[in-house]
Amino acid sequence: MSPASQSLPVETVLETALYAADLDAAEGFYGGVIGLTKVRREDHRHVFYRCGEGMVLIFNPAETVKPAPAGALPVPSHGAKGQGHICFCVAEADMDTLAERLKAAGIAIEADFFWPNGARSLYVRDPAGNSVEFSQKRLWGIDTDEA
Amino acid sequence: MSPASQSLPVETVLETALYAADLDAAEGFYGGVIGLTKVRREDHRHVFYRCGEGMVLIFNPAETVKPAPAGALPVPSHGAKGQGHICFCVAEADMDTLAERLKAAGIAIEADFFWPNGARSLYVRDPAGNSVEFSQKRLWGIDTDEA
Numbered sequence: 702m703s704p705a706s707q708s709l710p711v712e713t714v715l716e717t718a719l720y721a722a723d724l725d726a727a728e729g730f731y732g733g734v735i736g737l738t739k740v741r742r743e744d745h746r747h748v749f750y751r752c753g754e755g756m757v758l759i760f761n762p763a764e765t766v767k768p769a770p771a772g773a774l775p776v777p778s779h780g781a782k783g784q785g786h787i788c789f790c791v792a793e794a795d796m797d798t799l800a801e802r803l804k805a806a807g808i809a810i811e812a813d814f815f816w817p818n819g820a821r822s823l824y825v826r827d828p829a830g831n832s833v834e835f836s837q838k839r840l841w842g843i844d845t846d847e848a
Numbered sequence: 849m850s851p852a853s854q855s856l857p858v859e860t861v862l863e864t865a866l867y868a869a870d871l872d873a874a875e876g877f878y879g880g881v882i883g884l885t886k887v888r889r890e891d892h893r894h895v896f897y898r899c900g901e902g903m904v905l906i907f908n909p910a911e912t913v914k915p916a917p918a919g920a921l922p923v924p925s926h927g928a929k930g931q932g933h934i935c936f937c938v939a940e941a942d943m944d945t946l947a948e949r950l951k952a953a954g955i956a957i958e959a960d961f962f963w964p965n966g967a968r969s970l971y972v973r974d975p976a977g978n979s980v981e982f983s984q985k986r987l988w989g990i991d992t993d994e995a
Contacts, residue, residue, distance in 0.1 A: 715937040720928070781931060783930075786865040789859070791859065798857060812924055831926070836862060
């Protein structure tokens with residue numbers, strides 16, 4: 702980092718969080734359908750997945766709004782309700798395969814369109830109702846690779 | 849992707865979303881304090897930032913729960929209330945600088961501790977109350993670089 706910069710030395714997003722009351726259903730979707738690699742599950746509190754160089758964390762908000770118990774690490778509470786959003790990066794050449802596999806898994810495709818800049822976005826709902834999008838880096842002018 | 853695999857061709861997380869009713873306050877934090885690069889702001893609906901190879905999207909849920917207007921691209925509605933969570937990746941060597949700059953910006957540090965595997969996490973709140981963490985990839989055994 703530049704010594705002249707006063708912005709924080711933040712590099713990337715390490716954790717993306719979504720909320721779901723039914724973690725078994727969330728596992729069926731994020732592990733079973735999407736195929737992310739599960740890193741950890743804790744009862745009805747959370748299930749964590751690896752995705753690329755980061756993590757996708759699914760939390761049950763009824764549990765995570767509780768303060769950390771005495772003696773545990775002082776992890777701050779959080780917890781949201783309603784429909785969140787995530788977008789996964791999928792290469793343009795894989796979008797048709799993606800659509801086919803979602804349909805084969807019985808997942809309804811809510812929207813599938815091209816943005817004015819040529820990126821294609823496909824949207825489904827996870828079992829908790831979160832809006833799950835699949836698109837390419839070109840959607841945001843991030844041109845470091847073919848996705 | 850392997851032809852034998854039936855998991856989806858998902859590579860990374862492209863968009864991480866958080867919710868905030870006051871986007872001016874959100875800009876002061878994510879742009880001003882953290883120093884992310886703003887990509888787009890739309891009135892009171894959203895403000896979008898680039899972070900590494902992905903995007904951090906801050907939405908006003910009162911606007912995004914509304915269906916897409918007639919004639920617009922059919923972007924599905926979403927919107928959560930409560931305290932969400934995000935974790936930014938910061939190199940171990942930059943964590944002290946991070947803590948100093950947060951304090952200098954008047955941001956209260958809610959927690960700052962080491963996990964059993966040696967990763968250090970520091971937590972603050974954004975103006976909307978979302979739990980914002982800063983940690984290293986080693987927290988999750990992601991050892992591809994020094995962060």
